[in-house]
Amino acid sequence: MLRNPLLVPDLLELIHAGETSALSEFLSDHHPAHVAEIIEDLGDGEGDSALRLLPDRMQAEVMSYVEPERQVRVVEGMPPADAASLLHLMSHDDRAHLVNRLDDDRADEILRNLAQAEREDIRRLASYEPGTAGAVMTTDYATLPPGLSVREALDRLRRESPDRETIDYSYVVDAAHKLVGIVPLKRLVLARPLVKVADIMQRDIISARLDDDREAVARKVDKYDLYAIPILDASDMLVGIVTHDDAMDILRQEQTEDMLAFGGVSADADSADEGDYWQGRVIQGVRRRIGWLLMLFLAGTVTRYVIHSFDWVDKRFAEIDFDAFIPLLIGTGGNAGSQTVGTIIRGLALGQIQPSDTPRVVAREMLTGLILGLLLGTIGFLFTWLLLRESPTFGLVIALAILGICVWANGIGSLVPLMARKIGVDPALVSAPLISTLVDTTGLIIFYSIAIMLLIRLA
Amino acid sequence: MLRNPLLVPDLLELIHAGETSALSEFLSDHHPAHVAEIIEDLGDGEGDSALRLLPDRMQAEVMSYVEPERQVRVVEGMPPADAASLLHLMSHDDRAHLVNRLDDDRADEILRNLAQAEREDIRRLASYEPGTAGAVMTTDYATLPPGLSVREALDRLRRESPDRETIDYSYVVDAAHKLVGIVPLKRLVLARPLVKVADIMQRDIISARLDDDREAVARKVDKYDLYAIPILDASDMLVGIVTHDDAMDILRQEQTEDMLAFGGVSADADSADEGDYWQGRVIQGVRRRIGWLLMLFLAGTVTRYVIHSFDWVDKRFAEIDFDAFIPLLIGTGGNAGSQTVGTIIRGLALGQIQPSDTPRVVAREMLTGLILGLLLGTIGFLFTWLLLRESPTFGLVIALAILGICVWANGIGSLVPLMARKIGVDPALVSAPLISTLVDTTGLIIFYSIAIMLLIRLA
Numbered sequence: 001m002l003r004n005p006l007l008v009p010d011l012l013e014l015i016h017a018g019e020t021s022a023l024s025e026f027l028s029d030h031h032p033a034h035v036a037e038i039i040e041d042l043g044d045g046e047g048d049s050a051l052r053l054l055p056d057r058m059q060a061e062v063m064s065y066v067e068p069e070r071q072v073r074v075v076e077g078m079p080p081a082d083a084a085s086l087l088h089l090m091s092h093d094d095r096a097h098l099v100n101r102l103d104d105d106r107a108d109e110i111l112r113n114l115a116q117a118e119r120e121d122i123r124r125l126a127s128y129e130p131g132t133a134g135a136v137m138t139t140d141y142a143t144l145p146p147g148l149s150v151r152e153a154l155d156r157l158r159r160e161s162p163d164r165e166t167i168d169y170s171y172v173v174d175a176a177h178k179l180v181g182i183v184p185l186k187r188l189v190l191a192r193p194l195v196k197v198a199d200i201m202q203r204d205i206i207s208a209r210l211d212d213d214r215e216a217v218a219r220k221v222d223k224y225d226l227y228a229i230p231i232l233d234a235s236d237m238l239v240g241i242v243t244h245d246d247a248m249d250i251l252r253q254e255q256t257e258d259m260l261a262f263g264g265v266s267a268d269a270d271s272a273d274e275g276d277y278w279q280g281r282v283i284q285g286v287r288r289r290i291g292w293l294l295m296l297f298l299a300g301t302v303t304r305y306v307i308h309s310f311d312w313v314d315k316r317f318a319e320i321d322f323d324a325f326i327p328l329l330i331g332t333g334g335n336a337g338s339q340t341v342g343t344i345i346r347g348l349a350l351g352q353i354q355p356s357d358t359p360r361v362v363a364r365e366m367l368t369g370l371i372l373g374l375l376l377g378t379i380g381f382l383f384t385w386l387l388l389r390e391s392p393t394f395g396l397v398i399a400l401a402i403l404g405i406c407v408w409a410n411g412i413g414s415l416v417p418l419m420a421r422k423i424g425v426d427p428a429l430v431s432a433p434l435i436s437t438l439v440d441t442t443g444l445i446i447f448y449s450i451a452i453m454l455l456i457r458l459a
Numbered sequence: 460m461l462r463n464p465l466l467v468p469d470l471l472e473l474i475h476a477g478e479t480s481a482l483s484e485f486l487s488d489h490h491p492a493h494v495a496e497i498i499e500d501l502g503d504g505e506g507d508s509a510l511r512l513l514p515d516r517m518q519a520e521v522m523s524y525v526e527p528e529r530q531v532r533v534v535e536g537m538p539p540a541d542a543a544s545l546l547h548l549m550s551h552d553d554r555a556h557l558v559n560r561l562d563d564d565r566a567d568e569i570l571r572n573l574a575q576a577e578r579e580d581i582r583r584l585a586s587y588e589p590g591t592a593g594a595v596m597t598t599d600y601a602t603l604p605p606g607l608s609v610r611e612a613l614d615r616l617r618r619e620s621p622d623r624e625t626i627d628y629s630y631v632v633d634a635a636h637k638l639v640g641i642v643p644l645k646r647l648v649l650a651r652p653l654v655k656v657a658d659i660m661q662r663d664i665i666s667a668r669l670d671d672d673r674e675a676v677a678r679k680v681d682k683y684d685l686y687a688i689p690i691l692d693a694s695d696m697l698v699g700i701v702t703h704d705d706a707m708d709i710l711r712q713e714q715t716e717d718m719l720a721f722g723g724v725s726a727d728a729d730s731a732d733e734g735d736y737w738q739g740r741v742i743q744g745v746r747r748r749i750g751w752l753l754m755l756f757l758a759g760t761v762t763r764y765v766i767h768s769f770d771w772v773d774k775r776f777a778e779i780d781f782d783a784f785i786p787l788l789i790g791t792g793g794n795a796g797s798q799t800v801g802t803i804i805r806g807l808a809l810g811q812i813q814p815s816d817t818p819r820v821v822a823r824e825m826l827t828g829l830i831l832g833l834l835l836g837t838i839g840f841l842f843t844w845l846l847l848r849e850s851p852t853f854g855l856v857i858a859l860a861i862l863g864i865c866v867w868a869n870g871i872g873s874l875v876p877l878m879a880r881k882i883g884v885d886p887a888l889v890s891a892p893l894i895s896t897l898v899d900t901t902g903l904i905i906f907y908s909i910a911i912m913l914l915i916r917l918a
Contacts, residue, residue, distance in 0.1 A: 026727060031663055031682045114647020158649055167645055168627055168686075185644055186626055190617055204490055222711065224492045225704035227686075237735050244703045245684035251707065252681065255714040256805045262721055263891060264794055277806035282823060286830045289798050296794050297835055301842060303786035311780065321770065323782030327762035327899050330786055334793065335723055335755050336890035342722020346715045347736035364741060371745045376756055432722060432891040433794035440786050 008041050015046050024053045032058065036065030048074055060089035063098070072101050075110070084113030087122070093138035093246065096125035101320035125240075133217045134210045136250060137231045137240030142170045146180055146198035150191045157185070169227055171238055173200045179205060179230055179238040203362040206234050210239060216255045219351075230358045255349075257428070262345065263429035264292040296437045303440050317455055320394055322448075323386075329398075330443040333405040334436030336372060340365050340413030341435045348417060348434050357423045369410030373403035397454050401447040408446060409439045460670055467500050474505050476617035483512045491517065507533055519548030522557070534569070543572030546581070552597035552705065555584035557666030584699075592676045593669045595709060596690045596699030601629045605639055605657035609650045616644070628686055631660045638664060638689055638697040650775040666691050669698060674713045678810075705757050714808075716887070719806065723751040723890035755896045762899050769907040776914055779853055781907075784843075788857075790903040793895030795831060799872030800822050800894045807876065807886050814881045821873045828869030832862035856913050860906040867905060868898045 014023040027035050027050065035054070039047040039062065047066075051074055054062060058286050063071055063086070073099065075083045087095045087110065099107050099122055111119045121139055128134025142160060144153050156166045169216070170188070172181035181201030191200050193458065207230045208217045221244055223230050228241040260266075266288045347353035353361055377399035385395035413435050417427035465671065471481040486494050486509065494513070498506040500847025506525075510533055513521060522545070534542045534557065546554045546569065558566050558581050570578045580598050601619060603612050607688035616626045616812055629647070631640035640660030650659050666689045667676045680688050680703055687700040724748045766782070773781050803820065812820055836858035844854035872894050876886035 002645075004788035010792040017900045029663060031665055031683055037687060161645070161649055167486065167648075168643075176727075184627075184650065186620070189613065189626075189644065189648060191618055197676075205489060206490055215761070218870070222704070222707050224490055227703075229705055244686075245681070245706070248681050248703070248707050252714075252809075255711075255718075259714075259717065259721065259805050259808075260801050262718065265798045265802055277802070277811040277820075282826050282830070285802075285823075285827045286834075289827070290831060290834060292836065293791070293794055293798070293831060294838070297791055297838065298788040300790045301689065304783045304791070304847070307786070308780055311783075321767055323785070324763045324770075325764070326782070326785060327761040327789055327903065328756070330790075331759045331762070331896060331899055332752070333757055334895060335474060336748075338722045338890070338892050339724045339752070340722075341742035342719050343724055343736070346718050349718075350711075350715060350736075361736075364744075368744045368748070369742050372749060372752060373742070375745075376752065379753070379756065388763070429519075431797070433797050436793060436797075436895065437790060440790055444786065 007038060008102070011038065011042060012046055012049065014294070015042075015049055023050060024055060027053075028055060028058050032061035033065045035062045039066055039408070044070075044073075048077070051276070052077075056085065057089055060086055060091075061199065063090055063279070064094045068097070068101055071098050075102065076106060080109045081113045083110045088114060091138060092121060092125060092140045093136065096122050099123075100126045113230045131214055132210065133208050133212045133214055133242060134238045134240070135240045136214045136217070136246055138246070139240050139243045140166060141228070142167045142169045142373075143173045143177075143238070144183065144197050145199070146172050146174065146196070148197045149193065149235055150188050150195050150197065150200070151193035153183075153197050154188055154193075157188075166228070167244070171230055171241070172197055175239055177237045179207065179232060179236065182230070184431075186443065205230065208242070210234070214242075214250050217242055218247035218250040218254070222251065258345065258349070261426075262431050264296070264433040266291050267291055292431065293434065295432055299437050300440065303444060306444045310444075313448060313451060313455075316352045317451075319392065322451065325398060326444065326447070329401055329405060329447050330440045332376060332402060333409040333439040333443040334432075336369060336406045337409035337413035337435035337439045338432040340369075340410045341417055341430055341432060344414050344417045345428050345430065348421055353418075355418055358418045359416070361418060362411055365410040365414035366407050369407040372410075373406030376406065377402040393454060394451075397447075397451045400450045400454070401443075404446040404450065405443045408442060409435070412438055412442075466497060468496065470501060470509065471505055472502075474508055477549060479512045482509060483514060486518050486722075491520035492524045494521045498525055498529075503529075503532075504601055507536070511536075515544065516548055517832065518544055519550075522549055522584065523553045527556070527560055530557050534561065535565060539568045540572045542569045546570075547573060547577065549764035550597060551580060551584060551599045552595065555581050558582075559585045583909050587669070590673055591669065592667050592671045592673055592690045592701060593699070595673045595676070595705055596701045597705070599625060599698050600687070600700045601626045601696070602632045602636075603629045603642065603656050605631050605633065605660070605803045606656070607656045608652065609647050609654050609659070611651035612642075612656050613647055616647075625687070625702070630689055630700070631656055632697055636667065636696045638691060638695065640664070641689070645857065653800060657859065667701070669693070673701075673709050676701055677709040677713070714892075717804065717808070720885075720887045721801065721890050723755070723892040725746055725750050730893055751892065755892055760897065762837065762903060765900055765903045765907075769903075772907055772910060772914075776910075779849065781910065785903065785906070787839075788860055788864060788906050789899045791835060791861060792868040792898040792902040793891075795828060795865045796868035796872035796894035796898045797891040799869045800830075800876055800889055800891060803873050803876045804887050812877075814877055817874070817877045817881070820877060824869040824873035825866050828866040829862070831869075832865030835865065836861040852913060856906075856910045859913070860902075863905040863909065864898070864902045867901055868894070871897055871901075 009249060011023065027038065035058070039050050042050055049069065051059065051062060051066065075086065078086070080139050101142050110123060125139060142157055144156065148156065153170070157170065168185050170183050170185070171179055172183055174180050181198065181203050182205060183197055183201040187200050206220060206224045206226060208220060210231055210233050217229060221242065226244065228243040230238055231240040233239045344353065381395040381399035381401045384390045384398045416435065417430040420427045420430050460539065470482065486497065494517070498509050501509055507529065509520065510521060510529070511523065533534050534545065537545070570581060584598065601616055603615065607615065612629070620626050627644050628644050630638055630643070631642055633639050640657065641664060642656055642660040642663050646659050665679060665683045665685060667679060669690055669692050676688060680701065685703065687702040689697055690699040691703060777810045803812065839861045840854040840858035843849045843857045844851050875894065875897070876889040879886045
């Protein structure tokens with residue numbers, strides 16, 4: 001767990017000895033993300049102390065990298081005026097998230113110490129619905145009017161830049177704050193000083209909407225290799241930007257959520273957070289898993305009735321131990337289905353498959369299942385006949401059951417995530433365990449049906 | 460599949476009518492990524508024609524977004540001199556990847572038309588081992604000596620910029636090309652003209668090594684919110700950068716690979732490529748799945764022997780239909796195990812869990828399994844006793860079997876990926892089907908052992 005084990009004892013000594021200036025100097029030499037890591041390693045109390053000792057600007061930057069609980073604790077332990085100064089220096093999106101976590105009275109007390117414009121900015125950013133572009137965008141960007149000359153534009157950026165996190169790209173807006181172009185700082189630097197901003201700005205703008213899903217917005221940033229994507233409201237006014245680093249965080253979070261969901265673990269209630277493995281108690285882990293597990297357990301009880309209802313087959317052919325083959329057969333179905341659902345979820349996530357492709361995809365997957373089933377079925381036949389010395393007829397039962405189950409599992413494994421997408425459910429919620437459980441019951445029916453047909457017909 | 464269904468017929472008409480200037484003009488208004496999409500939608504032949512009609516610079520940009528096969532086709536269809544001009548305008552990393560795909564004679568023929576420095580740059584970039592930082596970095600960056608004044612630095616960037624993809628960040632190198640600092644264009648613009656570059660550059664540099672794993676490099680870009688990360692060779696010389704957009708692509712590819720692996724599908728032989736769902740024939744899909752499926756099938760055959768060897772228990776307690784409970788019991792084990800392995804792979808990928816945490820993690824997961832097993836076991840008891848009207852003793856057998864299987868499945872589901880990491884195997888290769896299959900056999904043994912103990916003891 002400790003990522004900086006050699007540093008920690010030395011730093012703890014500095015903290016306990018009250019050597020604040022040495023500590024602050026040492027930490028200030030590092031990247032804020034690295035300082036945040038050291039602070040997490042110091043533990044709750046000492047980590048908070050170290051964070052409080054940092055110089056103002058460094059403190060504000062490190063805040064973006066430490067855990068939300070610590071942010072809240074540190075801000076709540078400060079006089080409201082100091083907390084306000086800290087918020088003033090923090091990035092606009094991170095401070096809005098932080099304010100959302102404070103209790104309302106405390107937030108009011110702190111915000112009262114800020115200028116009205118800044119207070120309103122925080123309140124507005126904090127008010128967007130979680131999961132939308134609005135909730136992840138920042139208002140730290142520079143705007144320029146189109147009529148300015150390049151020299152005037154550069155002067156303006158120089159004047160305003162201390163307040164802006166980024167001026168790498170400037171957003172060109174008209175009098176109504178409608179976005180009309182984007183101009184990279186690079187172009188301003190390279191252009192002749194008297195040229196107008198409007199003449200050098202990019203006009204083909206890739207943008208997103210305030211209420212767009214945050215994952216869709218992040219995918220756009222990825223697809224078009226953007227530095228940041230401008231976010232527009234319903235009347236095309238520029239209201240914020242989502243930067244490449246935040247887009248990357250969103251994609252990472254969404255994809256690790258997908259991995260959990262594929263394993264059959266429910267998402268955290270607070271989906272804006274990326275749950276740490278160690279965070280929270282064991283009982284929280286239980287709560288996130290019991291839902292699916294219980295549902296699948298109840299669905300799985302059907303298998304007992306199915307097998308029980310075919311008991312007469314076992315009795316009629318008492319010399320064959322049907323039941324001993326069941327785990328192998330339904331296990332193979334579950335495995336084939338898991339492969340398929342993983343492949344389809346990935347294809348959907350990358351946009352390579354559309355719900356409209358359903359018939360083609362399902363046909364392709366069932367064909368794949370047919371070939372896999374022929375291969376495994378042949379091996380199953382040889383295993384049953386030669387190794388277990390059962391009759392060739394029963395070997396054929398096993399082979400055909402494997403074939404049927406593979407085709408069926410691949411069909412279900414492709415159909416279910418595609419249907420989920422069609423009805424608006426996240427296909428990534430279709431888990432490997434769900435497909436396995438669905439295939440278990442039907443696999444049993446396929447097995448016994450083939451056994452009845454072949455053994456009674458050929459008997 | 461068609462993302463621009465309305466455009467395609469109109470564009471096909473323009474192509475067939477030979478209206479090349481109208482076509483080129485229309486496409487040039489769009490973002491290169493969007494043009495690439497339209498070209499893919501036009502199909503092979505017409506798409507290639509449209510790509511050939513684009514103005515030089517746009518053509519070079521679009522090349523980065525179309526599929527590798529098309530890149531190869533288009534370049535091979537050009538006279539070598541034209542292909543060389545196209546390579547000259549392409550981004551340094553993408554053209555190196557392209558040259559790697561051409562056959563050697565063809566590549567030589569084209570490269571002969573380029574200046575020596577450019578030829579060497581391509582050959583060097585193309586020579587790094589796939590999967591390393593070297594193989595994904597680009598050499599499109601600007602360098603500055605530390606002794607230059609800000610005014611001189613800006614003049615120099617203006618002079619050189621037509622040849623550079625990015626000047627947003629300049630890399631400050633000493634006479635030996637060792638990296639000593641990084642200076643954002645923003646800082647140059649904001650600084651006074653006579654200040655030295657050395658006085659305003661960032662000195663705390665986050666960098667990576669030429670032979671670092673590409674995923675580790677991408678994670679660093681993500682963690683430190685970098686615009687690009689400089690890549691150093693063994694003697695600390697700057698040899699390239701990996702930009703944020705390429706880092707994002709790498710993370711996306713790695714994570715979708717993880718999803719496939721978790722489903723039990725092998726990675727493509729050519730792991731540098733992101734396989735498209737539709738690309739390749741069905742037989743290729745079969746080849747990527749049969750390996751795991753066959754191995755798991757063979758492992759699964761053990762279950763048949765296990766059940767067969769407990770046949771005497773069935774015979775001794777003929778009034779109980781043991782076998783009818785098997786799919787439910789081992790299915791529950793597979794589901795619990797899949798949940799756990801998904802959780803652990805995610806924790807490992809995010810760096811929240813280290814292999815040194817193994818005892819703590821396994822203990823925590825087994826405790827989680829214990830609680831889940833108590834809950835599901837209670838329900839299993841009630842189901843067996845009240846609903847199926849079996850004896851309370853057999854209800855207890857089912858309950859304890861569920862409990863034991865859940866604890867065991869969670870232990871295996873956490874231990875296996877942690878062990879994989881410890882011995883240097885990618886833990887993401889531990890799939891849900893693998894864990895299910897491992898748990899199947901042991902689950903059967905747990906079930907029958909508990910049945911023997913309870914039924915014979917209490918009988």
